[in-house]
Amino acid sequence: MAKFNNIFFMVALVLTGRVLASFAQELEENISPSTLIDDTAFPPEGAMPPETEYTEYLEECARKVEAECGKEIFLGMLESLTITKKCCLQLVKMGRACHDDLVKAIIFLPEYAPKASVAFSNSVQIWDKCVLVAEQTSPAPSPSPDME
Numbered sequence: 001m002a003k004f005n006n007i008f009f010m011v012a013l014v015l016t017g018r019v020l021a022s023f024a025q026e027l028e029e030n031i032s033p034s035t036l037i038d039d040t041a042f043p044p045e046g047a048m049p050p051e052t053e054y055t056e057y058l059e060e061c062a063r064k065v066e067a068e069c070g071k072e073i074f075l076g077m078l079e080s081l082t083i084t085k086k087c088c089l090q091l092v093k094m095g096r097a098c099h100d101d102l103v104k105a106i107i108f109l110p111e112y113a114p115k116a117s118v119a120f121s122n123s124v125q126i127w128d129k130c131v132l133v134a135e136q137t138s139p140a141p142s143p144s145p146d147m148e
Contacts, residue, residue: 061098065090077123078115088130
């Protein structure tokens with residue numbers, strides 16, 4: 001289990017580096033004389049967090065789910081596998097922003113780009129299903145004395 005945690009951490013780290021590198025490459029490819037003159041062609045200062053800050057953010061997101069659940073969610077996203085209740089609860093607790101950002105980091109990698117549309121679609125379905133599981137698992141609130 002610890003070995004998989006290390007692997008998952010390394011994958012998140014590599015994914016982050018590659019995503020940032022692809023953004024940098026895309027910016028380089030889009031530079032032309034007109035964009036050098038027009039300062040509105042670039043994102044405002046501070047729009048993208050520094051690489052280390054973004055990497056730390058993704059790592060923190062990845063740590064919010066157990067390694068086995070990270071693997072299950074990852075495989076569910078790429079291969080349409082079912083996600084267990086335990087992993088759904090961890091995913092929802094991790095939060096939508098973390099889930100979406102990790103998904104984006106993965107589908108920007110060249111080795112997953114051919115499956116990007118399927119992976120993204122599956123990730124949305126996984127999130128929606130897991131929210132329903134979490135709602136069904138949460139105890140119903142007891143009626144307030146003021147409501148009687």
